[in-house]
Amino acid sequence: MRPLMMWLAMPFLAGVLCGATVAAQSMPRLPGEIRLARSADSPGQVIFDHATHVDSSKPNCTTCHSQAFNILKASGRKPITHDNFDRGRQCGACHGKTAFKIDDDCTNCHRS
Numbered sequence: 001m002r003p004l005m006m007w008l009a010m011p012f013l014a015g016v017l018c019g020a021t022v023a024a025q026s027m028p029r030l031p032g033e034i035r036l037a038r039s040a041d042s043p044g045q046v047i048f049d050h051a052t053h054v055d056s057s058k059p060n061c062t063t064c065h066s067q068a069f070n071i072l073k074a075s076g077r078k079p080i081t082h083d084n085f086d087r088g089r090q091c092g093a094c095h096g097k098t099a100f101k102i103d104d105d106c107t108n109c110h111r112s
Helices: 002-026 082-086
Strands: 045-048
Touching: none
Parallel strands: none
Antiparallel strands: none
């Protein structure tokens, strides 16, 4: 009886594995690191990494890209600035509210 159960279970397991593979391939791939423009008085380069901002098991691009970082309209692509951050726009829409606060430690974002 056991060999029969194994033969019946193998196609089922193969189907599950194939389904998982197809599902993984249909997930969007996150872009690589993005180096933001650096002003003359910047204490260091800011490098944005999607992997630290998105749950890769269920990415939801529209959380940021429908509002703060509109990538669908050419006119929506505005430079990311510290002034916008300080006004609660762009990065400041989350940081200081739902994400880690930016106090006086510039090294949270700015790298030497």
